[in-house]
Amino acid sequence: MTMKRLLILTWQTLTKPSGYYSLGFLVMGGFIAGIIFWGGFNTALEVTNTEEFCISCHEMENNVYQELKTTIHFTNRSGVRATCPDCHVPHKWTDKIARKMQASKEVWAMLFGTIDTREKFLAHRRQLAQNEWTRLKANDSLECRNCHNFDYMDFTEQSERAANQHSGALASGEKTCIDCHKGIAHQLPDMKGVEGW
């Protein structure tokens, strides 16, 4: 009963005009509070968008991170490297929020230990990989293209085979990066039935 009364009181307070505070104070106060809340939200979001955050879970650190370490996306001649969110989180804000909402399921899986051993992880690997392939196929390998811009690719610097593929199937839009470049940053699942394998 008291709960209901409290709710009614809150509603009445919110719907009535303020009797004490000036309009200027409320507007300015709301504006400043908005900045603080928005800044806080964005900071928290960006914290979850770092490699340190990703590998703070052992599922990530012991499986995918260890595999990434041996690849060219981790260490190479020029020292430019990709961290987890560079490839796995869209850079555009709306897409990023959509992906973060999807990731809430991953928090659930983490809490209930869906892939908390190497064996469980390997058993789920095909499905996990498939999710990423589907996403990259749907957005035309957007996360690859954030760094690897087709317009600035120098085919003369590539091997003949690579140049043929890139100036042919990729240029015509018939294929996208992920169609050929699967398993470049992590080990592959069992590829039985995947096109081109």
Add this chain to the structure above:
Amino acid sequence: MRNLLNLKTMVVSTIAMTSLMFSLTATSVENEVATLRDQTKIIEQQKPNLIPKVVNKDIKQGRNYPMQPPIIPHTIRSYEVNKYNNKCMSCHSRQLTEESQAPMVSVTHYMNRDGNFLAEISPRRYFCNQCHVTQLDTKELVENTFIDMHTMMKQKPSKASQH
């Protein structure tokens, strides 16, 4: 007095022995292990050699003898060949050579040990890198005195004619 002398000799000999042992082990460790490490002392870290580049020209190279497994004329970095996948076969398998224009693996690779042909590559030929390797663009570590049999056959009559 005699006891004291004994003690003195004992102390001296012990010191001498330990120092001798130390010097012996030190020299032996330095000499033997250092040679394995290219004359680098055990406490020092040798500067690693440069890693040569893999030949990536995609041009077939000759074979030195008929049974030589052909060498791989391209890079194979992070190509997985394990119990789940065989990346090589995604170009070199029978079904995919038309699309890839890569040479098909020899038909012997589809045969089991009884000589029957299988649909897929035979498990005993599955691990490509057991026989096929890439080449590095570098100097030979040791001198290669191998002579191709054709070269040898050409040399023979010329030698015979000299006698």
